Amino acid sequence: MKRLLARLTIWRTIxxxxxxxxxxxxxLRVRYGLGSVTNLNDQFPWGIWIGFDILCGVGxxxxxxTLVAVVHIFNIERxxxxxxxxxxxxxxGYLLVILALLxxxxxxxxxxxxxxxxNPHSVMFEVAWCVTLYTTVLALEFAPAVFERLGWKxxxxxxxxxxxxxxxxxxxxxxxxxxSLGSLYLIVPHKLYALxxxxxxxxxxYVSAICVGLAMTIFESWHSSRAFGRELELPLAAGLARVxxxxxxxxxxxxxxxLHDRGALTLLRENRTETWLFGLExxxxxxxxxxxxxxxxxxxxxxxxxxxxxxxxGFIANRLNVSVTGMEAGSGTHYIPKWTxxxxxxxxxxxxxxxxxxxxxxxxxxxERRAARVRQPVAREAPADDGVPAGVG
Amino acid sequence: xxxxxLYDSTLCVGCKACEGACAERWRLPYDDKVAAESRxxxxxxxTIQTFGERYSRRLCMHCADPACASVCPVGALQKTALGPVxxxxxxxxxxxxxxxxxxxxxxxxxxxxxLPKVRKxxxxxxxxxxxxxxxxxxxxPTGATVCGERxxxxxxxxxxxxxxxxxxxxxxxxxxxxxxxxxLYISAVPFEQIGLRTxxxxxxxxxxxxxxxxxxxxxxxxxxxxxGGVWWIxxxxxxxxxxxxxxx
Numbered sequence: 001m002k003r004l005l006a007r008l009t010i011w012r013t014i015x016x017x018x019x020x021x022x023x024x025x026x027x028l029r030v031r032y033g034l035g036s037v038t039n040l041n042d043q044f045p046w047g048i049w050i051g052f053d054i055l056c057g058v059g060x061x062x063x064x065x066t067l068v069a070v071v072h073i074f075n076i077e078r079x080x081x082x083x084x085x086x087x088x089x090x091x092x093g094y095l096l097v098i099l100a101l102l103x104x105x106x107x108x109x110x111x112x113x114x115x116x117x118x119n120p121h122s123v124m125f126e127v128a129w130c131v132t133l134y135t136t137v138l139a140l141e142f143a144p145a146v147f148e149r150l151g152w153k154x155x156x157x158x159x160x161x162x163x164x165x166x167x168x169x170x171x172x173x174x175x176x177x178x179x180s181l182g183s184l185y186l187i188v189p190h191k192l193y194a195l196x197x198x199x200x201x202x203x204x205x206y207v208s209a210i211c212v213g214l215a216m217t218i219f220e221s222w223h224s225s226r227a228f229g230r231e232l233e234l235p236l237a238a239g240l241a242r243v244x245x246x247x248x249x250x251x252x253x254x255x256x257x258x259l260h261d262r263g264a265l266t267l268l269r270e271n272r273t274e275t276w277l278f279g280l281e282x283x284x285x286x287x288x289x290x291x292x293x294x295x296x297x298x299x300x301x302x303x304x305x306x307x308x309x310x311x312x313x314g315f316i317a318n319r320l321n322v323s324v325t326g327m328e329a330g331s332g333t334h335y336i337p338k339w340t341x342x343x344x345x346x347x348x349x350x351x352x353x354x355x356x357x358x359x360x361x362x363x364x365x366x367x368e369r370r371a372a373r374v375r376q377p378v379a380r381e382a383p384a385d386d387g388v389p390a391g392v393g
Numbered sequence: 394x395x396x397x398x399l400y401d402s403t404l405c406v407g408c409k410a411c412e413g414a415c416a417e418r419w420r421l422p423y424d425d426k427v428a429a430e431s432r433x434x435x436x437x438x439x440t441i442q443t444f445g446e447r448y449s450r451r452l453c454m455h456c457a458d459p460a461c462a463s464v465c466p467v468g469a470l471q472k473t474a475l476g477p478v479x480x481x482x483x484x485x486x487x488x489x490x491x492x493x494x495x496x497x498x499x500x501x502x503x504x505x506x507x508l509p510k511v512r513k514x515x516x517x518x519x520x521x522x523x524x525x526x527x528x529x530x531x532x533x534p535t536g537a538t539v540c541g542e543r544x545x546x547x548x549x550x551x552x553x554x555x556x557x558x559x560x561x562x563x564x565x566x567x568x569x570x571x572x573x574x575x576x577l578y579i580s581a582v583p584f585e586q587i588g589l590r591t592x593x594x595x596x597x598x599x600x601x602x603x604x605x606x607x608x609x610x611x612x613x614x615x616x617x618x619x620x621g622g623v624w625w626i627x628x629x630x631x632x633x634x635x636x637x638x639x640x641x
Contacts, residue, residue, distance in 0.1 A: 035504025042434060042501040045492040073620050075627035106487020106502065106509040110467075113486045117467040123602050124466040124490050126609065164624060172616045176609060183605040187460055187494040187598055190590065202605050331498075 015350050022347025025340035029103055037340040043333040048341055051323030053100030053348060055181055056316050057093055058131070059205075062213030063220075064090025064138060065174035072167050079240075081233055081367040084145060085224060086217050088356060088365055091138040094131065096352050103344055123183045130177035137170040145363045179206040185322055191330030194264045195278045196322045200254070207251045208315055211285075214244040215311035220356075222305045227357065230366060238298040241307065245292035248285055248311065255282075277317065277325050284314030395575060396476035396521050397543035398452075398530065399550055402580035402587055403560055405448040405537035407441055414532035415439045415452075418517060435503045438514045439529060442588055447580070449587035450538065452529070453478060453499045453514035454567065455575035456597070461491035461500060463599030469511075476543065476575045477516035485511055496571050496593050516575070543575060550579050572597030 029037045040047050067086040071079050102108040114128035140159060147156045159166075182205030189197055198204070218237045225232040259265050268275055288307035297303045328334055337345075360366065409428055416423035421436050431442050439452040455478045462470040462478060469484035470491055487509055492500045503509035517527040525531070530540035539546065547565065554561045566578035570593045578584060585591045 031507075033505050033507045033509060034502075041504070042432075042492065043498060045489040045502065069620070073624045073627070075624070075631060104488075106489065107485065108487075110484075110486035113484060114466040117469075117484050119463075119465055119468040121463045121599060121603060121606065122466045122468075122490075123606060124464060124488060126606060128466055168617060168620045168624070171620055172613055175616060176612060180605070183602055184490070186601045186605055187464055189601065190496050190593060191493075199601075199604070 015354060018343070018347045018350040021343040022350075025343040025347075026103070028340055029344070034104075034106060037338060039335055039338045039341070041333070043331045044327070044335045046323060046327075047335060048320070048324065048337045048345055049100055049104040051320050052316070053104070053345055054097055055319040055323055057097040057100065058178065058181060059209045059212050059315060059319060060216050060312070061090040061093025061097070062174065062178060062209040063217040064093075064141075064213070065134075065171050066210050066213040067217060068141065068167050069171050072164065073171065079236055082217055082221055082236055084142075084365050085220055085360070086213075087138060087141050088145075088359060089216060089220055091135070091142045092352055092355055092359075094135040094138060096348050097131070098135070099351075100344070100348055123180050123186075127177045127180050127184070130173045130180065134170060134173040134177065137166055137173065140166055141170065145365060149363050174209075175206065178209040179203065181205050182322075188327070188330070191327050192322065193267075193274045193326040193329060194262065195259065195267055195274055196326040198258050198262060200258050201322075204251070204255065207247065207254075208318060211244060211247050211251060212312060212315040214240045214247070215288075215308040215315070218244075218304060218308040219312060222301065222308070224360065224366065228360065228366065232301050234299065234301060234304075237301075237304060238295075241292045241298045241304055244311065245289055248289035248292075252282065252286055252289060274321075274326060274329070277321050281314055281317040281321055284310050284317055288314075394542045394544065395474065396516065396540065397455075397546050397575040397577060398516065398527060399539050399541070399546040399577045399579070400450050401537050401539075401550075401553065402447055402449055402578065404535045405441070405450065406535055407443060407448040408534060409441050410532040410534055411439055411450065411529035411538055412437070412441060414528040415514070418528040433499065433501050435501050435506075435512050438501075438512060444587050447582065447587055448537075449578075449580075449589070451499075451588075452576060453516070454497050454571075455514075455516055456571050457573040457575065458571075458597035458599055460494040460496060460571070460598035463602065464490045464494040466490070473518065475518070475521050477518045477521060478513075479515050479518050480511060480513060482510040487511075494598070496590065496598060543577075546577055550577055553579060566591075569595040571595075 025037060034040060038047055038049075063086040067079060067083050070076050071083045098111075102111065105111060114125050115132065119125045140162075144156055144159055147153075147159070179202035182201035182203075185192055185197070185201055186199065218240055221233055221237050224230065256265075268278070288310045291297045291303070292307050297307065324335060412428060413423050415421075415438055416427070416436075419438060421427075421438075427437055430437055431440055433440055433451055439450060442449045442451060455472075455476055457472070459470065459472055459478050462468075462472050465485075466488060467484045467486060469481045470478060471481070472478050487502075489500075489502060489511070491511060492498075492502060500511050500513045502511055517525075517529075520527060526540040527538075530538045533539070539549075541549075547568065550565045554563055554565070560581060562580055562583050564579075564584075566580070566584045566589055567574040567576055570590075572595065578587075578589065580587050583591070
């Protein structure tokens with residue numbers, strides 16, 4: 001128990017430190033402008049706030065629409081217990097993406113402009129609309145948890161009535177903007193390194209988003225099983241992992257087919273940073289793809305978790321390669337984020353974890369909580385971490 | 394008739410009168426220190442660059458079908474019928490996608506301003522409307538930069554290339570690059586030797602994203618039908634199963 005408390009204190013200290021650093025960076029951002037808090041310049045106008053906070057943030061939130069499609073459209077009901085946490089992750093993810101965007105935009109007070117000043121030829125215009133609408137859809141998809149907690153029956157009934165069209169709209173909107181984040185880079189063939197630039201960017205962004213959505217669902221099931229002393233829904237996680245293995249393999253196959261067709265495979269012979277980063281990205285996706293085909297790995301919580309983490313890191317590597325490292329040579333410049341950029345990014349991630357925890361403790365997010373709430377009020381910030389073995393083999 | 398600028402590198406003596414005139418027109422400070430800078434920046438919207446004994450000028454190319462205008466989510470950048478690509482700072486939210494997308498790396502940002510704007514040459518739009526030449530063309534003492542109708546300037550450039558074939562590299566930069574631009578270059582040497590990007594496609598850049606964007610209606614219609622259909626079938630199957638007291 002002592003050990004447990006010590007660890008929690010460390011996490012809490014890290015959290016407070018990150019939030020303080022983030023708040024200070026935010027102050028500097030508002031006070032002195034983008035130039036003094038970022039290492040961006042005219043040659044390199046987009047850094048990690050776009051590459052990580054936006055591109056990875058939206059992708060990592062893809063578990064929401066993936067599971068909605070699985071449970072409610074394909075009607076595979078057994079995945080229902082992990083649907084709500086996935087929707088919560090997605091909803092928080094999108095809110096944090098919007099928060100990050102407020103840092104990155106030169107004029108955050110005008111974030112609403114694309115909604116009234118239209119340019120249908122702009123990919124970003126489409127993304128802006130999709131993200132706005134989809135965040136609304138996610139709010140409505142998560143609303144039942146709030147209404148259940150408050151005991152509001154009437155709005156619950158309304159939501160039930162519109163739920164199916166709402167979910168279909170949500171999946172379509174996600175399909176559109178997950179792929180469009182890739183389309184953003186179609187306009188830079190002269191800047192983006194040929195290992196990443198392809199007309200198929202939107203397709204790859206979409207498929208890899210679904211992959212990482214599944215990986216994130218496994219990741220968060222594992223974490224919440226430990227944090228809230230629940231059992232891991234292993235059969236469900238293992239089922240998702242099986243689909244994930246198939247998707248990853250297909251993704252990698254098409255990825256290499258495309259590289260081959262464009263004659264870009266010869267670039268792999270060159271000894272440059274891009275080659276190694278590409279290797280890292282592929283390794284982080286290929287390793288779990290191979291491993292997850294094996295039942296003994298899928299049904300082992302620890303190994304399954306490790307695979308999910310690899311997919312997440314492989315995905316992040318891909319997005320950062322497209323948005324940052326793959327753009328450097330073509331822009332004729334180097335970019336290393338400034339500490340303030342990193343501080344804002346990390347504090348946003350930390351905020352995400354913290355808010356998820358608070359919401360999950362206070363609203364019926366996990367199945368057994370809905371029943372357990374009444375019996376045993378939540379012990380704040382002191383979960384029985386090691387009390388229950390994480391999952392059964 | 395769309396306007397254009399013709400820059401003849403062989404006539405340029407590197408006096409930077411265009412830089413000074415441009416700064417004056419934008420009410421930007423201009424001194425020896427600024428003159429020494431070779432890069433475009435928020436306080437320098439045109440610049441003379443030196444390549445050995447040759448000079449080259451950088452300014453917005455005013456593409457016929459500009460990438461910047463196509464990517465701008467709020468339509469702050471517009472290609473005018475008159476030729477200039479103009480910027481409406483009142484709309485801009487500062488996403489800087491135009492800077493990323495521009496194949497000539499022209500738009501620059503006021504990084505140290507708390508309410509920043511994008512900046513770029515607008516080909517002296519208000520002077521163009523009044524039928525006057527751009528400030529840079531008016532200031533150029535040697536005629537290296539001239540302003541006029543695009544067709545007429547292309548004819549003039551062709552005449553110069555034909556008249557002194559030995560003095561010129563026999564091509565006009567800007568005729569086809571990125572789908573054609575309203576700033577044209579002629580030079581004694583191949584253009585990459587005076588710092589211009591020569592690996593650009595002849596297709597207008599916006600076609601690259603439009604190919605993907607134009608699929609949106611298809612994704613919406615096919616997707617809705619498909620998802621609706623799947624939902625109906627799976628739901629119906631469960632309903633039937635429940636009624637028949639089968640598996641469920």
